[in-house]
Amino acid sequence: TKEKSLNFIEQIIEEDLKNGLSTNKLRFRFPPEPNGYLHIGHASSICLNFGLGIDYKAPVNLRFDDTNPTKEEQEFVDAIKHDVTWLGYEWDQEVYASDYFQQLYDWAIQLIKDGKAYVDSQTSEEMAIQKGTPTQAGVDSPFRNRTVEENLDLFERMKQGEFSEGEHILRAKIDMASTNMLMRDPIMYRILKASHHRTGNDWCIYPMYDWAHGESDYLEQISHSFCTLEFLPHRELYDWFLDQIIDPTLVRPKQREFARRNLSHTVVSKRKLAQLVQEGHVTGWDDPRMSTISGMRRRGYTPTAIKNFANTIGIAKRDNLIDVSLLEFCVREDLNKIAPRVMAVLDPVKLIITNYPEGQEEWLDAENNPEEEVMTYRKVPFSKELYIERDDFMEAANSKYFRLTLGKEVRLKNAYIIKGEGVVKDENGNITEIHATYDADSRSGSGSEASKRKVKGTIHWVSVPHAVEADIYNYDRLFTHENPDGNKEIDFKEYINPDSLSITKGYLEPSLTTAESGDKFQFQRIGYFCVDKNSTKENLIFNKTVGLRDTWAK
Numbered sequence: 219t220k221e222k223s224l225n226f227i228e229q230i231i232e233e234d235l236k237n238g239l240s241t242n243k244l245r246f247r248f249p250p251e252p253n254g255y256l257h258i259g260h261a262s263s264i265c266l267n268f269g270l271g272i273d274y275k276a277p278v279n280l281r282f283d284d285t286n287p288t289k290e291e292q293e294f295v296d297a298i299k300h301d302v303t304w305l306g307y308e309w310d311q312e313v314y315a316s317d318y319f320q321q322l323y324d325w326a327i328q329l330i331k332d333g334k335a336y337v338d339s340q341t342s343e344e345m346a347i348q349k350g351t352p353t354q355a356g357v358d359s360p361f362r363n364r365t366v367e368e369n370l371d372l373f374e375r376m377k378q379g380e381f382s383e384g385e386h387i388l389r390a391k392i393d394m395a396s397t398n399m400l401m402r403d404p405i406m407y408r409i410l411k412a413s414h415h416r417t418g419n420d421w422c423i424y425p426m427y428d429w430a431h432g433e434s435d436y437l438e439q440i441s442h443s444f445c446t447l448e449f450l451p452h453r454e455l456y457d458w459f460l461d462q463i464i465d466p467t468l469v470r471p472k473q474r475e476f477a478r479r480n481l482s483h484t485v486v487s488k489r490k491l492a493q494l495v496q497e498g499h500v501t502g503w504d505d506p507r508m509s510t511i512s513g514m515r516r517r518g519y520t521p522t523a524i525k526n527f528a529n530t531i532g533i534a535k536r537d538n539l540i541d542v543s544l545l546e547f548c549v550r551e552d553l554n555k556i557a558p559r560v561m562a563v564l565d566p567v568k569l570i571i572t573n574y575p576e577g578q579e580e581w582l583d584a585e586n587n588p589e590e591e592v593m594t595y596r597k598v599p600f601s602k603e604l605y606i607e608r609d610d611f612m613e614a615a616n617s618k619y620f621r622l623t624l625g626k627e628v629r630l631k632n633a634y635i636i637k638g639e640g641v642v643k644d645e646n647g648n649i650t651e652i653h654a655t656y657d658a659d660s661r662s663g664s665g666s667e668a669s670k671r672k673v674k675g676t677i678h679w680v681s682v683p684h685a686v687e688a689d690i691y692n693y694d695r696l697f698t699h700e701n702p703d704g705n706k707e708i709d710f711k712e713y714i715n716p717d718s719l720s721i722t723k724g725y726l727e728p729s730l731t732t733a734e735s736g737d738k739f740q741f742q743r744i745g746y747f748c749v750d751k752n753s754t755k756e757n758l759i760f761n762k763t764v765g766l767r768d769t770w771a772k
């Protein structure tokens with residue numbers, strides 16, 4: 219038993235162990251449908267299932283729920299495997315529902331022979347009318363009492379491809395008066411003349427989710443099959459299907475439900491994310507604004523941050539909306555530990571140190587990360603002409619302004635104390651240059667009396683002749699509404715933020731010329747940035763991961 223307090227899923231497992239299930243019979247699975255890329259909601263499910271695997275030293279299968287060939291693709295299978303691996307998890311078996319098509323078919327034959335399944339030859343409209351309502355029993359199909367021989371013959375011919383889509387389906391024969399609509403003779407197989415990404419054209423009948431899922435769990439001997447709450451009414455059917463085939467000496471999988479995780483200011487539905495991609499609202503599944511795992515990776519989020527987020531929100535029994543600022547908090551917390559500090563100026567104005575010798579340069583020591591146990595340093599070049607941030611200077615500032623102003627001192631990070639002396643303006647009155655003098659004895663780390671002098675503010679800078687130019691991709695929320703998906707009357711795309719991306723030029727210290735795709739940095743006093751996958755030595759591209767502080771307007 220574990221020491222920390224157990225969540226309700228762990229309590230279910232502990233209860234089963236107490237009631238005689240042996241620990242070595244525990245087995246879990248994560249069962250994505252390969253019809254899109256994984257998103258932050260899936261990360262919750264991955265952390266839950268693989269986390270249980272780690273806690274209980276139990277195997278976890280990666281099962282592709284690939285029963286709908288019209289929507290599924292190898293590209294998505296590959297992306298899903300990459301994402302799970304990147305999060306740091308290892309699956310036991312890589313399995314596919316399509317591995318079981320023959321076994322499922324054989325079991326379906328058995329159900330027909332047992333009088334538990336029949337071929338229905340009505341249109342879907344006719345069947346929909348007969349379904350009834352939750353308060354009114356359904357009507358039996360005129361084909362419900364077909365003979366076993368007729369059903370076997372038709373089902374076989376469905377498999378052989380003799381019929382076109384929609385002509386016949388196979389239905390389980392359960393209870394047309396059940397209060398659970400899903401029990402009213404649910405569909406087990408439909409004809410789909412589509413090529414499957416794994417089985418090609420071997421099959422033209424495909425099992426429905428409910429028929430495939432529980433039986434796949436059983437075949438893999440999954441002890442606990444965790445899914446999201448919308449499957450709660452499916453549990454009765456899951457159990458009914460298992461009852462038809464189960465060998466009582468084997469593990470009987472148990473379906474249990476937890477709440478779907480929704481994140482504010484985004485959508486977590488593969489179908490909707492696919493629309494954003496297909497309609498060109500974003501550049502692809504891995505656009506850094508997307509709530510996909512691949513988008514977050516490209517944005518600079520780390521596996522640790524995503525896992526910490528999933529574990530912090532935990533699992534719940536009720537659907538709710540988690541504020542994206544909590545995810546960003548987790549990202550900041552991890553990047554603060556691991557991201558090297560560098561200086562970058564994103565909105566530059568020139569600063570001339572008037573008493574610094576023309577043509578001179580020096581390479582100063584700069585600390586890489588104050589969070590490191592053993593401090594490491596790099597060299598940054600200093601010269602007469604620097605860039606500083608435009609908003610780090612004010613001509614006429616009050617006493618609460620601790621950045622650069624005229625007549626007052628400020629420290630240049632890793633360098634000298636300077637004093638504002640004057641400005642040069644263009645004909646419109648915009649400042650084009652700031653002039654300052656430096657105290658040559660005040661170099662940081664020199665140990666001199668002047669270096670220890672306290673000044674109120676410290677600002678960052680980059681030497682103009684050494685500066686490296688880069689494209690900076692700044693991201694805002696992809697949606698202006700906190701729950702774009704929350705109103706059935708309004709299409710979620712109405713809430714797309716037209717200004718979710720702005721591209722600007724930044725000037726970076728030269729140590730960043732060797733930065734490679736995926737590298738993460740803290741641009742001091744600004745935020746965390748990550749080298750984009752399209753970045754090259756000639757054209758550096760940085761994605762803004764997150765600011766240093768939560769500054770979103772609430």
Ligand code: ATP
Binds near residue numbers: 445
């Ligand atoms: P989508 O609507 O995005 O396609 P899905 O549930 O159909 O989601 P699957 O590929 O079938 O996607 O999901 C694989 C697993 O991840 C399932 O067990 C599912 O319940 C879980 N899952 C999907 N979305 C969420 C979410 N938002 N929060 C928690 N778990 C989720």
Ligand code: MG
Binds near residue numbers: 251
């Ligand atoms: Mg699904």
Ligand code: MG
Binds near residue numbers: 251488
């Ligand atoms: Mg889905």
